[in-house]
Amino acid sequence: MFGSGRFTTDSAAEGLVAYLSTSPSPFHAVESTVRLLEEAGFVRLDEVDVWPTASGRYVTTRGGSLVAWSSEQVGEGAFTKASAEAVPGFRVVGAHTDSPNLRIKPRPDHERAGWQMLGVEPYGGLLLNSWLDRDLGLSGRVSVREADGSVGTRLFQCDEPLLRVSQLAIHLDRSTNDGLTLNKQAHMEPHWALSQVPTFAEWLADQVGVEPLDVLAWDAMTHDTQAPARTGLHHEFVAGARMDNLATSFAATTALLDAVENPADEPVIPLIVLFDHEEIGSMSERGAFSAYLPTVLERIVSTLGGSRDALHRSLARTVIASGDMAHATHPNYADRHEPAHHIAMNGGPVLKVNTNLRYATDAVGAAHFAAACRQAGVPMQEFVVRSDLPCGSTVGPMTAALSGATTVDFGAPTLSMHSIRELVGAADQAMYAAALAAFLAPRGA
CATH class of the missing domain: 2.30.250.10 (Aminopeptidase i, Domain 2)
Known part of the structure; x- marks a missing residue:
């Protein structure tokens, strides 16, 4: 999969540049995402309306947050069957739209x-x-x-x-x-x-x-106002504002577009959720600490004929990947990084692990993400913060707690995180999106 179509280095990097340019605020990021989805046949739903019962491609928004999904793969009556094995689970990629x-x-x-x-x-x-x-x-x-x-x-x-x-x-x-x-x-x-x-x-x-x-x-x-741009001697980087976390939001959107065209081997519902307010703790009506995602998941199951019991059976089969940017090893401050876990720019997606659960990753979630990277044909790196430094957090732990679903945290290598202008690898953006597409649409070996 990697290296073809929308996952080439040039298409991913140039797409990110365009996305950043039209997304100076969380509200603009949502509208930029909706435009990309609507071009692929997604239908925008208002939360106050009755949602359609037919399977399809849908997106709903709440301020600076968004949820988009496709139920085309699950088939009619998938949530009314008695067998637990027959109830489809969700494959969720989460990110956030806000930046400092x-x-x-x-x-x-x-x-x-x-x-x-x-x-x-x-x-x-x-x-x-x-x-x-x-x-x-x-x-x-x-x-x-x-x-x-x-x-x-x-x-x-x-x-x-x-x-x-x-x-x-x-x-x-x-x-x-x-x-x-x-x-x-x-x-x-x-x-x-x-x-x-x-x-x-x-x-x-x-x-x-x-x-x-x-x-x-x-x-x-x-x-x-400085535009994002390809930089470096070989144009191997992308510099711009709001990489944390619009680079993940764009990769997730690109991955969903691929997943609906190349569905999983088994019935699953691929879904992306882009939250606002992650940078200030997510405690709002549209943040990851809200009922926003659980409510949308329940409405999806309900519109497809499922009961509340079917919802909980579905959540038991759901896997969530929480995406936020990862610290690349800084060449001038290499001693600030865990010595055995250096992260290379353009070295592939990064699995993020913290035993104190500042990241939600456990062995089961890590295995799902590793399998996605293997399916996509991209390398996977592993990040652990130095034991004598505090660890940041993501939407992963709170999303896991609110849903009860297996959750894994991941990211893409970044320098100058939380600066007005951040740096990512051009090749990383293609590998990032390819891995997420594989995660949303898993296939057998």
Whole structure:
């Protein structure tokens, strides 16, 4: 499978570049994903509607989160049969759409030393220094009062270099190179003008085509305006913003598109779930710690004629792969990595293991992911954090706890994680998607 069709290095890397460019916010990432799925025949379902009982390809969204699946492979009446072996399970790939950034406060407008400033609040664990001296745009969604008095939401994306957080000159702080200390309140506010400017609400109203008084609220955030690009002497890398975790979101989407065209040997339902709010703990109505995925799984089984008992039997046969980016071994800080588990860029997908279950991987889940890599014909690497360093986490453990399904954590090698501009391997993106396609559509040896 690897090396052909949508899984070539060039097609995967260039597809990722295009996806990142249209996905500056979680809300835009969802719409970018929906467009790709709709081109392949997926039908968008609204949560408030009655869902169709016929098998098919479907996608549903909730803010910055998305679930997409195909029930074409399971056949009519699959969930009404008495035999436990006959009830299909789900094959799930999970990722997240949000990334660390600077988000606009509700009352952001103020002046300081003659500069027009915007108040921001850091979102997630961003590398603060990487946001200094960058040209920043704005994107997100706006709640507006429509002409009929109802409340609607509109997306906006402005890639113009509007904002900048300027660093203090070294002449005014000779100790900067000995260790830069940034205060999130005092030092991270961007400036965008000298002269009097419209309020942020007035500027936003113009962006979405309403009157300023009709702007009710916003989820607005900054993004780097430098475009993602192939880099390196041999163009073997992709550099850009939001690789963590849109690289996984794109790979999962590409994998699902392949899995519905090349289904598994046995009846399974391939499904991807892209959660918002992973970077801040996932505790929201659309995060991984919510009822979003369990509710959608239950509705899928129900619309296909299954009972709640059939749902739980299906979950017992379900395997979830939780995808988030993995730390490639840094050439300048190799001592910060576990010596026996160095991770090579362009070395293949990474199985992530932590005995304290910061990752959900156990031996059973690891075997499923290893089998997928073998089926796809790609190498698999194994990541373990140094025993004397804290380990990050993913949506994997909480998804496993809420579903009761076997879960495995994986990723793709990355440098500069949580920087405004991250780095991944071009060949890794093709191998990543190929492994996930094999996971969603497992086949016998």
